[in-house]
Amino acid sequence: MQRHTLFFVWVIALALLPIIWPDPYMLSVLGAAGIMIIAAISLNLLLGFTGQLSLGHAAFFGIGAYTSALLTLGFDVHLGFGIQLVVEPKPVWIAFLMAIVVTGIFGWGLGRLAFRVRGAYFVVITISFAQVMRMVALNWVDLTEGPMALISIPPLTIWWPGEGTIRLVSKSATYWLVLAVGVVAYLLVASLVYSRIGRAMIALRENETLATSVGIPVTRYLTIAAVISAGIAGAAGGLYAHTVRIIDPEVFLFIYTVTMVIMVISGGKGTLAGPVVGGLIFGLLPELLRGVVEPEVQWILYGALMVLILIFMPKGIVPALYSWLAWIRSGRLPPEKRAPEKHHSETIRPEERRTA
């Protein structure tokens, strides 16, 4: 209950921000960071909860962006064998939802693949997947306009009582849109993780062999995680397409995947708040440092910050905060009420366990 209350307080506070402090620059920065946070939330489902490292997550982001943009603009391509594919422009929201479905289908493919190849091989395949998508976006000029970019992408709209249909183009409207999608993504992941399905995913991360031995069909749950993860990343990409309103093949760049991974790992993978905290830090830092230090120095600072976080908080910021809070609480209690010490002497080290 307490956790729910805290969550709603945060959401309301964030929702009121544009009214209290309507600074367009800050709102656009937060909007852009919010889109990356949604992408990081989606990556966290796969990396943090099922334990599969996908280094091609920007591919889902890009597929979502391109699908949504192309469906709203309409296109006309020759597929060879005399087949011509003509798609009329679709309403923006329909295109946005279809983008989520299309990325979900790609996610399904990735989830199936993860069962044939694991570990390093899976990582390499996901990187290659993102590269291939970037090549397609660069070179299939008839469809994607290649490096000339897709331009004039219409914004999302909303019907508001008394105002009629509003185009969501103002900074505060964009901010609220990103916040709304972000809250849905967060709640989706949260309700998934705190259920039998989520426990099965965590079991797959912790000990796959043991998970199968108690009847958990790991194939099924990894596929579910991959589909939902890809779908959320696709939604983030769709948001990007309709708020920035211009996309080029750069959305598939490896640096975007790396940014998501950094956000998830520094914030705390496998925690719900981790990607949000990490995303806020690494999403806002470039803007806070702009004008204060030179861009070259900025890059060095991020690197140093990342290294420091991982040295002092190897599990990420959020788990570190939790254990810090627990430590303060236990410190305030009288000694006899203090939590019992961990039985270090009884803990079996891995090497002893092996010989046993």
Place this chain on the structure above:
Amino acid sequence: MNTPVTDDKAAYALSVKGLTVKISGLVALNDVSFDIEPGKIVSLIGPNGAGKTTAFNVISGYMPPTAGTVTMSGQTITGMSPHRIAAQGLVRSFQRTSVFDQSTVFDNLLTAFHLSGQCSMLQSLLRLPAFQREERRLRQLTNDMLDFLELRHRASEMAETLSYGEQRRLGVGIALAAQPKVLLLDEPAAGLNPSETDDFKAMIRRIGDSGVTVLLVEHDMHMVMSISDYIVVLNQGQLIAEGLPSEVQQNANVIEAYLGTGLKRAEA
């Protein structure tokens, strides 16, 4: 079962027939057959390298056999994936990796009760009443299991911080949570001290009394002889003897298999 028993194997909780496993030319199991009656505690013994763990892996679906079949109450389970075999009611524990290290003891068991739930994804995501009821039921089952394992006081600890004996108990609890009809325990008492071993023996007996058929791989002969209803002896992939504990102790083949290794050790 209401249907007339046409296959005589249906009377057995577990039946292994002609099981053969060849791993790149090496014969790990050679034409092994044995039957286990329901509700019995049966031990699978033999010197190191006899093929006991291989037999376990094949029965529980973690390794495909080269030839032979495994049936549970007459139903063939060979070729099924491990999670489907578990859903059929045959669950195993592991020699080493037996718990979810980074989860609490409570969550370990709650996760292991996976087969006891069936809420759809939509019900779970929307937190419908069916989901709430199921969660309450699973939590109740988990609490009952904590009591059975005598691990209630450790419920909120990380599994990796448990003592070795407690981890082994939790491992058995995880297997039991899958509601097995047949439970395979791979050296559950390995590395335990004598008093822990006694506790463990009492627990296995309680499991057996609750109607679960138990198949045990174990090196501790005191434990094997005192707890087993029936014993199957393997040596170098061959079944060399089976019978009641008293019969097996007198069996010439068994004595030779065990003393043989003992003599070699003495000479070395």
